[in-house]
Amino acid sequence: MKQLCAGLLVIAVAGILLASAGCVYNKTDLVISENVCVTIDEYETTGSFSTFVVCDKFKEQLAKKLKDYGKSEKDVKAIYMTSATFKAMDVKPHDWNITANIDIARQDDPGAGYDAGPAPFVSFTDQSLLALQGGPTDADMHADGVSLVNDALESLVDGEDPRLVLLVTNESVTPTPSTSDPMEFKILACVRFQVVIASGKK
Numbered sequence: 001m002k003q004l005c006a007g008l009l010v011i012a013v014a015g016i017l018l019a020s021a022g023c024v025y026n027k028t029d030l031v032i033s034e035n036v037c038v039t040i041d042e043y044e045t046t047g048s049f050s051t052f053v054v055c056d057k058f059k060e061q062l063a064k065k066l067k068d069y070g071k072s073e074k075d076v077k078a079i080y081m082t083s084a085t086f087k088a089m090d091v092k093p094h095d096w097n098i099t100a101n102i103d104i105a106r107q108d109d110p111g112a113g114y115d116a117g118p119a120p121f122v123s124f125t126d127q128s129l130l131a132l133q134g135g136p137t138d139a140d141m142h143a144d145g146v147s148l149v150n151d152a153l154e155s156l157v158d159g160e161d162p163r164l165v166l167l168v169t170n171e172s173v174t175p176t177p178s179t180s181d182p183m184e185f186k187i188l189a190c191v192r193f194q195v196v197i198a199s200g201k202k
Contacts, residue, residue, distance in 0.1 A: 028199040029077065029196055029197065029198060029199055030069065030071075030196070030197040030198075030199050031194055031195070031196050031197075032065055032069065032194065032195050032197065033082070033192055033193070033194050033195075034061050034062065034065050034192070034193060034194075034195070035061075035190045035191070035192050036055065036057050036058060036061055036190065036191050036193075037188060037189065037190040037191075038053070038055070038188075038189055038190075039186060039187070039188050040053070040186060040187045040189070041186050042183065042184065042185050042186070042187070043182055043183070043184050044170075044173070044177050044182065044183045045177050045178055045179045045182050045183075046176070046177060046178075047170070047171075047172045047173035047174075047176045047177055048170060048171060048172065049170050050167070050168065050169045050170070051168050051170075052165055052166060052167045052168065053165070053166050053168075054107075054110075054163060054164070054165055054166075055163070055164040055165075055166065055191075056161070056162075056163045056164070058152070058153065058156060058162060058164075058193075059156055059160075059161045059162070062079070062156050062195065065195065066195075066197075069197065071197050073156065073157050073158075073159060074157075075197050075198050076156075076157045076195055076196070076197055076198075077196045077197065077198050078195070078196040079153045079154060079156060079157060079193060079194070079195045079196070080150050080153060080154075080193060080194060081146065081149055081150060081153065081191060081192070081193045082192050082193060082194050083138060083191075083192045084138070084139055084141070084189070084190065084191040084192065085136030085137060085138055085139070085189070085190050085192075086132055086136065086137050086139055086187060086188075086189050087132060087133070087134075087135070087136045087137065087187065087188040087189075088129045088130070088132035088133050088185055088186070088187055089133065089185070089186040089187070089188065090184065090185060090186045091129045091130055091133065091184070091185040092184040092185065093181070093184070095128055095129060095130040096128075096129045096173050096174070096175070096177070096183050096185070097126045097127060097128050097129075097173065097174040098124055098126075098127050098129065098170060098172070098173050099124060099125050099126055099127070099170070099171045099172045099173075100123070100124045100127075100168060100169060100170040100171060101120070101122075101123050101168075101169050101171070102121045102122045102123070102166055102167065102168050102169075103117065103118035103119060103120055103121055103145070103166070103167040103169075104117055104118060104119055104121040104145045104148055104149065104164060104165065104166055104167070105117030105118040105119070105148075105164070105165045105167065106148060106151075106152050106162055106163065106164055106165070107163055107164075107165050108160070108161065108162060108163045109163075110163070114165075116148050116151065116152075117145075117148050118165075118167055119142070119144035119145045119147070119148045120142040120144050120145055121141060121142055121144075121145030121146075121148075121149075121166070122139050122140065122141055122142065122145065123142070124139075126174070129185050132187075136188070136190065148164075149164065149191075152164055153193055
């Protein structure tokens with residue numbers, strides 16, 4: 001699958017990570033959420049393929065959100081992922097069951113090597129695309145990939161502009177696509193992150 005930008009960190013895990021980071025929240029702190037989404041179009045005539053996509057809108061989205069509240073990066077006390085969803089659309093000409101592994105890496109300079117990773121991020125085993133239609137579906141994440149994403153999000157507070165690369169290896173599709181029976185679908189993938197902002201009030 002191409003251009004997938006996603007990640008999931010359950011609230012319990014987020015709480016553990018934040019506690020270990022020594023974050024202390026006040027009742028006046030402001031907690032805001034933001035989504036980064038991408039819509040992808042897929043057309044394949046084989047069941048085994050590899051691809052990658054770059055996710056580079058986190059800095060832009062954070063800046064917009066902080067501006068809405070009259071805040072800047074220096075006011076951010078914590079930033080972390082809370083969930084990610086996948087939604088399949090326009091699956092043609094029938095259902096497809098996919099088995100794929102997605103790794104994630106950080107590569108801020110597209111002409112250089114990876115700054116971090118690749119790390120395992122998410123896996124799909126015999127996943128029906130039609131089952132991903134309807135409401136957005138959460139995906140289970142691997143801890144190493146979640147940690148890499150959270151490290152990248154935290155670097156935003158230091159003024160960096162992290163660029164994340166998803167490396168997709170699709171192992172098989174059932175039934176196997178062909179030139180006479182090509183696999184077509186769209187995916188709306190969203191990652192949701194939260195930002196804890198110091199309000200400045202006593």
